[in-house]
Amino acid sequence: MELQIIWFFLWGLLWALFFITDGFDFGIGTLLPFLGKTNNEKRTMLNTLGPLWDGNEVWLITAGGVTFAAFPLVYAVMFSSLYSALMLILFALIFRGVAIEFRNKVEHPEWRFLWDAMVFLGSAAPAILFGVVFANIFKGIPFDGDLIYRGTLFSLFNFYGVLGGLLFLLLFLVHGSVWLAFKTTGALHERSVKAAKRLWPVLLVVAAGFLIASAYETSLYDNYKANPVLFVFVLAAVAALIATRLFISKRSYFKAWVASAVSIAGCTFFGVIGLFPNLFPSSVSPEHSLTAYNASSSPLTLKIMLIVTIILIPIVICYQGWAYKLFSDKEPDAETMPDAHY
Amino acid sequence: MDVVLLSRLQFAAATMFHFLFVPLTLGLSIMVAWMETQYVRTGDKTWLSMTKFWGKIFLINFALGVVTGITLEFQFGTNWSRYSAFVGDIFGSLLAIEATAAFFLESTLIGVWVFGWKKLSAKAHAIVMWLIAGASTLSAVWILAANAWMQHPVGYTIRDGRAELTNFFEILFQKFAILEFFHTVSASYILSAFVVMGISAYFLLHKRHVDFFTRSFKIALAFGLVFSFFEFVEGHIHGADLADKQPAKLAAMDAHWETSTRAPVYLFAIPDEKNERNFIEIGEMPGMLSLLAYHDFDAEVRGLKDFPREERPPVLITSLAFKGMVGLGVYFCCITVIGFFLRNRLTESPLFLKVMLFSIPLPYIAVELGWVLAEVGRQPWIVYGLMKTSDAVSPISTSQVGVSLISFVLVYGFLGLVGLYLVVKHVARGPEPA
Structure with missing residues (x-):
């Protein structure tokens, strides 16, 4: 049925949009202790995402909500199976959000140290955990015919899962450092460019490793082998990754950020296309895998949700794009504008 | 557990x-x-x-x-x-x-x-x-x-x-959604009004930034007054709607055990769930529950004993949450009316300002009690009449x-x-x- 197929790819698209938008926030948060040498630099770094992170995080709520609405059974089994990992992500996101908002509210070094640590942990942990979780979904999750999970939190940290975590972390680190290069000036800018240049080759190696490991650890390539034309998406992801580096060399940091965004979308879709029609495959009883066909909502709900999405998502992208544009100029050094924002 | x-x-x-x-x-x-x-x-x-x-x-x-x-x-x-x-x-x-x-x-x-x-x-x-x-x-x-x-x-x-x-x-x-929306939103406005009035009262008590906080207080007072009374009427309609849609919740709210006509409301009652009666009943108002639920003193209101034990909500929590919420709602109406008469001589009314300062927590208690009533009062159902809470949980x-x-x-x-x-x-x- 077409509606289910459309929803399958919309589902992938919403996750990709979340990874693109909140991804650079995760990257910057993780880079905070490494690139921000002084308090002012740290503030400047956080100000580059200050007006945007909140709206970015709503993509997660939307992706989660759409999973609930379009594929209720997937939402139910996925979220309960991955209980502990999701709880960790949620707590990390709570700390990150509060930390970004509260760090400047009290002028005290220990207060700031506390919240800076939370920004770091609250950004790095979800970056890695989302990678671990999605890699495991690509691989298949050990749940049985009664839809009960037979693993633990630790069984997610297998070789392929960890590789996925590393891949996501590196994608977001490059994404974040490129955004910083675009938004900042002076020493911080130089350091961000250097970080992007150093992280990029590592990302390339891990990405290549992930593509190779996927051939052994998953059946993602089955769809590609059946329809070789789909390899275009993999090539696009790789091309975007290379373009990111070229734009960094050309000092076109915004273009580099867009290219990096495309590479993140490419990575997400590499998995999503490979999964089709599975949304949540079972590794122990593949016949019980949850698919776009056996786990979807009723046609009426899918139709209403499609209408809502087709109207509203472009509007959201428009006003969010407007907000991005509004805050696209170089971030002034935080010291020169002490309490302009609160 | x-x-x-x-x-x-x-x-x-x-x-x-x-x-x-x-x-x-x-x-x-x-x-x-x-x-x-x-x-x-x-x-x-x-x-x-x-x-x-x-x-x-x-x-x-x-x-x-x-x-x-x-x-x-x-x-x-x-x-x-x-x-x-x-x-x-x-x-x-x-x-x-x-x-x-x-x-x-x-x-x-x-x-x-x-x-x-x-x-x-x-x-x-x-x-x-x-x-x-x-x-x-x-x-x-x-x-x-x-x-x-x-x-x-x-x-x-x-x-x-x-x-x-x-x-x-x-x-x-649906009517329930509309009533719930207005109930929750106006409760939120009352709460916001009391927070602004309470903080303003603190400054007015100490005669600091008098112009600033008099303006703030008056805006909040207008908000608080209007919505306290709106909530009073709206809450009544919302409650009466339960007689039809969630009769077990209604019975539990008023600790009403026996199905009867001229069903009373008690100002205060402590239910004894085990023996299906109330330990204490104070301030009986005969026919009041019938009146509130059906706009008729002689209407029959179903009592808790009419529902199988396993389909009754926890009566003690439900009834206390309800009584507490309504009591606070009445207080909000009274105190904002007093505020209305004192609005032009706030700084000369230190007692009133102190009361307002210490009233800040009250609407918080009221809104939480409201949710306790809504959610605990719906038990044992997670979806009323369709799915039990005990059948809804994850296999974790x-x-x-x-x-x-x-x-x-x-x-x-x-x-x-x-x-x-x-x-x-x-x-x-x-x-x-x-």
Whole structure:
């Protein structure tokens, strides 16, 4: 049925949009202790995402909500199976959000140290955990015919899962450092460019490793082998990754950020296309895998949700794009504008 | 303790904590937008300084409201997976639409408002706050329609063992949803009004920034007065609607055991659930329950004994939550009327100002009691009449929920203290000249 197929790819698209938008926030948060040498630099770094992170995080709520609405059974089994990992992500996101908002509210070094640590942990942990979780979904999750999970939190940290975590972390680190290069000036800018240049080759190696490991650890390539034309998406992801580096060399940091965004979308879709029609495959009883066909909502709900999405998502992208544009100029050094924002 | 109880406690803790912040953002966003509009119209800097002072309290609350809201959406999947699979067709779509139609706008614009003082014209900046206020109200429409559906499911059919959507607009515009929306939103406005009045009272008591806080107090007083009375009438209609839709909840609210005509209301009663009677009954008003429920002193009201034991909600909690909420509601009406008569001599009324200062926690207690009544009073059902709470829980282990519940309590306790500290510190410093 077409509606289910459309929803399958919309589902992938919403996750990709979340990874693109909140991804650079995760990257910057993780880079905070490494690139921000002084308090002012740290503030400047956080100000580059200050007006945007909140709206970015709503993509997660939307992706989660759409999973609930379009594929209720997937939402139910996925979220309960991955209980502990999701709880960790949620707590990390709570700390990150509060930390970004509260760090400047009290002028005290220990207060700031506390919240800076939370920004770091609250950004790095979800970056890695989302990678671990999605890699495991690509691989298949050990749940049985009664839809009960037979693993633990630790069984997610297998070789392929960890590789996925590393891949996501590196994608977001490059994404974040490129955004910083675009938004900042002076020493911080130089350091961000250097970080992007150093992280990029590592990302390339891990990405290549992930593509190779996927051939052994998953059946993602089955769809590609059946329809070789789909390899275009993999090539696009790789091309975007290379373009990111070229734009960094050309000092076109915004273009580099867009290219990096495309590479993140490419990575997400590499998995999503490979999964089709599975949304949540079972590794122990593949016949019980949850698919776009056996786990979807009723046609009426899918139709209403499609209408809502087709109207509203472009509007959201428009006003969010407007907000991005509004805050696209170089971030002034935080010291020169002490309490302009609160 | 089993997974059901632990999951219920966790959801209760997470929602009740979330709802410490949401109501204030609903009401304060409107008041701040109003203040900023006055600034744009008149150019009077006091209005700007008011916008910033109250705006900061709004933002601290907003941050805590946002981060604690995400966990709620995800808990349906993590802890209540069987419920999610059963109702996702309907309930999930309402949550998804809330995110796309309302929450996106609110979250994107909040960043624009905070960081956009110099980037937008004064007028555009004020419009942004109005849009934030509008989006948060719109958000409440969807969330409360979802809750109303759990209270009184409509517009669905049961197919393949789950509830499937048949009529979207019936769900959105059913009477229960509309009543719940107005009830919750006006409760939020009352709460916001009392917070603004209470903080203003503190400054007026000490004769600091008298002009600033007199203006603030009066705006909040108008808000509080109007909505306290609105809530009183609305709450009555909402309650009477239960006679038809959730008769067991209604009976539990008033600790009404025997089906009878001329059913009474007690000012105070402590139910004895084991022996199906009340330990204490004080202030009997005969026929009052019949009157409130059916607008007829002689109407028959079903008593708890008419419902099988396993289909009764916990009577003690339900009835105390109801009595407490209504009592506080009456208090809000009275005290705002007194405020209305004292409005032009606030600084000469220290006793009244002290009462207002110490009234700040009361609407918080009232809104939490309201949710306790709504949710505990719906038990044993998660979806009234359709699915029992005990059938809704995820196949997860006690230890998983135990660990996450303890984490929630610790983390939220910590965040609550930090939030309170920041608000108190900000208030203590007082407004800054704009």
